[in-house]
C-alpha cells in the first residue's frame with residue numbers, strides 16, 4: 001500500500017468514525033423542521049386575516065361580480081397570493097357545479113383553491129381550512145342556547161367576515177404554503193394546501209374533492225384540517241392559549257386515530273410549549289367540519305379546534321379580527337408545520353397485513369410470544385415497535401428495532417396488548433404507526449362464530 005493509499009484509508013476510517021459519532025448524538029429533531037416551525041409569522045397571519053375580513057362576506061352564494069367584496073374576489077385573492085409564493089406551488093381552482101339543494105339556495109359554481117407542491121412520491125398530505133363564511137340569525141350562540149328551533153340563514157351578501165371561522169384555518173394553510181414552498185426542502189410526500197369552499201353548506205367542497213380523489217385512487221395519507229383555530233378566549237371567560245384540541249373518528253385504532261396520536265407525538269416534540277389535547281370523537285358535540293368528508297371516503301383526517309370557543313362570534317357578523325389572537329394562531333400553525341413536515345419527510349407506514357388483509361402477527365415460536373411481521377417500507381432504515389395494554393388509548397412502550405421485517409417479544413401476550421410498527425429513515429423521520437387489529441367476530445346463523453379480517457389502518 002502506498003503512503004497516499006494508506007493516508008486515504010485512515011481518512012476514510014476517520015470519516016466513518018465521525019459519522020458514527022454524529023449518529024450517536026443526533027437529535028430526535030430535524031433542524032430543517034425546526035426552521036420551518038420557527039418561520040411561522042404572527043404578522044403574516046394577521047395580515048392574511050385582515051385581508052380576508054376586508055371581503056365583507058365569503059358566503060358560497062355571495063357575489064362573484066365585485067373585485068373587492070364577496071366570494072369571487074376572495075377566492076381570486078387566495079389563488080393569486082398562493083401563486084406568488086413560489087413556482088414550486090401548482091395553484092388551481094378545483095371547480096364543481098352545484099345545483100340548488102338544501103342550504104345551496106341557488107345554482108352555484110363552487111371552487112376550492114388548492115396549491116400542490118409535488119414531492120418525490122405522489123402520496124399526499126393535506127393542510128386545509130375553509131374560506132367560505134356564513135351568518136345565521138343570532139349566530140351560533142343562539143343555536144347553542146336553543147333560542148332558535150330552525151336556523152335562519154342571512155342573505156348571502158350580508159356581512160359574514162368569518163375571521164376565525166374559518167379565516168384562521170385559511171391563514172394557517174396559506175402561511176404554511178409559503179413556508180414549505182420557499183424552504184428549499186425536498187419532501188418525499190406531495191403536500192397539498194387546500195382552501196375548501198361550501199363547508200357551511202354541508203362540507204360540500206371537501207366532499208366533492210374527497211369523492212373525486214377516491215374515484216381516481218389518489219393516495220392521501222393524512223388530512224390536517226383546521227377550522228376555528230384563532231381564539232384563546234372562551235365566551236364563558238375561560239382563557240387557554242397553550243393548547244389545541246384534535247378530533248378524530250374511531251374506532252380506537254382507525255387510521256384517523258393513529259394520525260391523531262402522531263399529531264400529539266410529533267407536534268409536541270417540535271412545539272413543547274403547546275399541548276395537543278386529543279379527543280376520541282369525530283368532532284365537537286353535534287357539530288361538523290371538513291375532515292369528516294375525507295373520513296367518509298376512507299381517508300385519515302383529523303380536525304383541529306381552538307382550545308376554548310366563543311360561540312357568540314361564530315356564524316355571526318361579530319366574527320371579526322379583534323376576536324382572534326395571532327400569537328395563538330401562530331402556535332397552532334407551528335404544530336401543523338411540524339406534523340406535516342415530519343410526515344412528508346418520513347417513509348410510508350409499513351404494510352402489516354397479508355394479501356387476504358389479515359394482520360401478520362402471531363404467537364410464534366413458543367405459542368406465548370408476540371411475533372410481528374411487516375413488509376419493508378421504501379426509504380426505511382429501521383422500524384419502531386409500539387405497544388400498549390388493550391384497554392387504553394395511548395402507546396405505553398416503544399422499541400427501535402433495526403432494518404428487519406419481523407421481531408419477537410418473548411413471553412408477551414398478543415391477546416392482552418395492542419401492537420403497532422412505524423418505519424424510520426436514517427435521519428430519524430418516523431412514519432405513521434400501522435396497528436395490528438384483531439379480526440372481528442361475526443356470529444353466523446348456524447350458531448358458530450367465524451372471524452373476518454378488519455379493514456387495516458393501512
Ligand SMILES: [Zn+2]
Pocket residue numbers: 130165166199227228
Ligand atoms: Zn368552520
